[in-house]
Amino acid sequence: MLGPDLVIVAVNEAYLDATQCTREDLLGRHVFEAFPDNPADPKATGTRNLRASLERVLETGERDSMALQKYDIPVPGELCAPDDGVPDDSAPDEGAPDDSASDDGVPYDGDDCAEGAGEGAGEGAGQDGGGGRGSRDGGRFEERYWSPINIPVLGPDGAVQWIIHRVEDVTDFVRGHAGAPPTSTDAMDADLYTRALELQELNERLREAHARERATALALQQAMLPALVPGLHLRVAVRYRPAIGSLNVCGDWYEVSELADGRIAAAVGDVVGQGLAAACVMGQLRSALSAAIRAVGGPAEALEALGLYARSVDGALAATAVQAVIDRSERTIVYSCAGHPPPLLLQAEGDVVPLDQATDPPLGARLDHVPRPQATCPYTPGGILVLYTDGLIERRNEDIDVGLGRLAKSLSRHRELAPEPLADALLVDLGVTGGTVADDTALVVIGL
Known part of the structure; x- marks a missing residue:
């Protein structure tokens, strides 16, 4: 079990038996310090892929299933025993698979294993293991293949508090039977592994492109949406919640001036x-309406001008908008909805x-110009x-209507x-304070 900083916080007894380590050897160590890439393999990508998966779990709060991975692990007998120069005859042979451990050394029952809390898991965290901890920094590695799933454990506030790193050992499946001549099945296994890696690499590129476009869209939107102007003599609260897990981040706008x-x-x-296309349209419409309401007689005429524009x-057709004008001297609200x-x-x-x-109707929905209503x-x-x-x-x-x-x-x-706590209460009651929502939400609360 890992903390949000990817430090090992708990292990169970089966894990310690399989790796011939003590809790002092592992607790308090960063997972990639305990299980680094094989320095003898320049093409090793295990830590990079695992880090990307763990970071996705921390960012989204959702489980992440990884593709088949090659992730060599330190030979337990050599790297966990005290470095006294005496070989450990009890260490497993380098070429023999250890059925009691997964690819990353995590024990499992049957096909699965996990890093999890065992009795006394917190004891010895951060202590030096009498030479065992330092001796894991060098030595031989054993080739392993595994299929991991990283599962978040959420705290009361919805943030990721722990990550359960669960893996399935598929080393035998990939290697085939030791010493047996190559068969068509072995070739299929190798092809499956190669294609799994290609698919993972493609998915990573798509995720990176998605993240770049989302970050650019958010930055563009924040530049286009105005800050509240001080000195309005009104209590105003604004909330904006972009849809999570999608690029629908640029369709809504607001303005109070x-x-x-x-x-x-x-x-x-x-x-x-x-x-990004929606962000550009949003910016143009917001600016046009902001200018129109300053130049014409009221909300209806402003929306008429916006509809023509x-x-x-x-991409602007079928956009919707509502414009209101508050007259504090008359104590009236004049409005029009498109x-x-x-x-x-x-x-x-x-x-x-x-x-x-x-x-x-929405903007641009009518073929012929008809004056918009106002109330x-x-x-x-x-x-x-x-x-x-x-x-x-x-x-x-x-x-x-519901x-x-x-x-x-x-x-x-x-x-x-008051408007600030009221805005938060409305979001809670309407269920848009966290998790996945289907659409952007803009909310403006004005105290009159």
């Missing part, structure tokens, strides 16, 4: 699509009112305005909270 006459403009929107932007879920207004008296009296809703000081994207309320195999009702109930239940 002050207009020249002192009114507050708040908008959220959602672009169809994923990846969307027709000239590849295919977007309605904002919710929590009145100071406790009533939750959906702003759904000015809904229209006005009064509010009392102390209320809360909530704008969001559909990732907050939409669930597979569930009507969107999610909208869930959000309204949560808003009413937490009506005494």
